[in-house]
Amino acid sequence: MIVIKVLGTGCAKCKQMENTVRTVVANMGIEATVEKVEDIEKIMEYNVMVTPVLVIDEKVTIKGRVPSEQEVKALLS
Amino acid sequence: MFDWIQYFADWLIYSIIGIQQGTHLGDALNFFVYDTIKILVLLLLITFLMGIVNAYFPIDRIRNFLSRNKLYGGEYVMASSFGAVTPFCSCSSVPLFIGFVKGGIPLGVTFAFLITSPLVNEVAVAIFLGMFGFKTTVIYVVSGILLGVVSGIILGKMNLEPLLTEWVRTIQANAERERETFELEKLTLLQRLPGIWNEAFGIVKSVFPYVIIGIGIGAAMHGYVPEGFFEKYIGKDTWYAVPLAVILGVPMYANAAGIVPVIQVFVAKGIPIGTSLAFMMAVVGLSIPEATLLKKVMTGKLIAIFFGVVSACIILSGYVFNAIL
Numbered sequence: 001m002i003v004i005k006v007l008g009t010g011c012a013k014c015k016q017m018e019n020t021v022r023t024v025v026a027n028m029g030i031e032a033t034v035e036k037v038e039d040i041e042k043i044m045e046y047n048v049m050v051t052p053v054l055v056i057d058e059k060v061t062i063k064g065r066v067p068s069e070q071e072v073k074a075l076l077s
Numbered sequence: 078m079f080d081w082i083q084y085f086a087d088w089l090i091y092s093i094i095g096i097q098q099g100t101h102l103g104d105a106l107n108f109f110v111y112d113t114i115k116i117l118v119l120l121l122l123i124t125f126l127m128g129i130v131n132a133y134f135p136i137d138r139i140r141n142f143l144s145r146n147k148l149y150g151g152e153y154v155m156a157s158s159f160g161a162v163t164p165f166c167s168c169s170s171v172p173l174f175i176g177f178v179k180g181g182i183p184l185g186v187t188f189a190f191l192i193t194s195p196l197v198n199e200v201a202v203a204i205f206l207g208m209f210g211f212k213t214t215v216i217y218v219v220s221g222i223l224l225g226v227v228s229g230i231i232l233g234k235m236n237l238e239p240l241l242t243e244w245v246r247t248i249q250a251n252a253e254r255e256r257e258t259f260e261l262e263k264l265t266l267l268q269r270l271p272g273i274w275n276e277a278f279g280i281v282k283s284v285f286p287y288v289i290i291g292i293g294i295g296a297a298m299h300g301y302v303p304e305g306f307f308e309k310y311i312g313k314d315t316w317y318a319v320p321l322a323v324i325l326g327v328p329m330y331a332n333a334a335g336i337v338p339v340i341q342v343f344v345a346k347g348i349p350i351g352t353s354l355a356f357m358m359a360v361v362g363l364s365i366p367e368a369t370l371l372k373k374v375m376t377g378k379l380i381a382i383f384f385g386v387v388s389a390c391i392i393l394s395g396y397v398f399n400a401i402l
Contacts (some may be wrong), residue, residue, distance in 0.1 A: 009171070009370070012283065040171050040373050041244060049136050049176030050169045064136070064169070065276060 185233015
């Protein structure tokens, strides 16, 4: 079970990242939860300065940009 | 450099669509096609170049640089210039703010970065180049950076730390000048180029509707607002024009992409350039949505001081522009 979190306060890029991640998870058919974290204090616990951020199993992988589907796929497999 | 676009626009409007050259509609359409393509090309080019620059200056590295080096005032200039080259959407301003505070960077320097960042960015520069030419663009960029520096220094002198919200003060008290290790992406520039290109393309795609709307409003105003219309009411001699423009602009929010084409019409129809630029800076740099975001980290009083100081600096720069241009 993979725990995926998308950190972002709700701007366009953050929504794009969330959509990309959800699409990839659905396509790969893996067991994963996708959670959108919008509370800024929680976001800051990950020590990041730019959003959106992709966190996989509590590890920060991508920050400040929207990844491509292939990229997310590679990170999840 | 842009001759080919003019040929294309002439060919498309006069030959293919077949509207007579010299008619009002034909010229307006020609103008619209020419402007749109030119700005599209500039946008792609400049966002791509900025993407490459940013690959070398990730924000973590900038923060570490600023927290490590004592620059005797130079840190304000550095922070403000970094703010100009780093793109980030408005919702990153709070995480950035905290990140800087965590790195032990003084509040004034952090403000310098925050102020310049929305004012000067790749999108604004590209559209400015397309609509006003090189000289005005340079003036805009330099004044945007100066605005960040001056406001940052003033705010830094005011001892505003007690006005941060509680949890931010806790973070600040625990701030160590640690260099948090950050992972550099281990790809070579060549390997990253496709990613940078995609990103640039994505940025252009997302701002383009605003550009079209902006140029559309601009074109409509070109046609229907008589020449010198505004001049009657707010010319260079109207002393209150600049503060009025700023006071109107602060609550409004529009991104640079949408506002520049409108500003261009203001200037064409007789509003002094300083007044117009001051209006634009107020719209792009300060806004009610931004104030709402900042409420997480600042008390209302601090936000009021921040907006007040920045507005005052924008007004001042408006007067300076009107005097020298």
